[in-house]
Amino acid sequence: MSTAPGPYESGRERDRDEEGRARNQRPRDGLGRPLPYGTDGVARQPEGVVRTPEESVAEAQALLDAGRPFHAHEVFEDAWKSGPPAERDLWKGLAQLAVGLTHAARGNTKGGARLLLRGAGAVGGWQAGPNGQKRPHGIDLAELIRWAEALADGLKHEQTTVDAAAQAPQLRGNATT
Structure with a gap:
């Protein structure tokens, strides 16, 4: 095995984005798992998109409803990176919840439960924080938080399979706004 830089054994050069940063361009499935080159995958969420909070919530909810929590996590990640510093923990917690659902749907129940609880703690901490917004x-x-704790409890005790679309949270609960 050679340690010299160069093309991968597949004959491909390392994938890079427009700025030259390493970026894996392999297609991905609906849960964000890489697929072999040349396979049809699910369209990836563009990175670094600045959206209003309302646009972020609506887009993430549509992705969650479609069973694509990995992609919803990317929307939340954009919001935490581009939003006001006072809201970073909120968006980061939402991203952790989406990644927790992703791991659970991929079959990683232990990691999924851990991330769901971490995300619930983050958004719960934000709720109790200086803004105190419910x-x-x-x-x-x-x-x-109730959704995350219930799903995490199920993952810890009996549930072994998760349908990401069927078990997706409703970010705005039963409210229409």
């Missing part, structure tokens, strides 16, 4: 950007934090 529904920031219309997100029903109390219901979201």
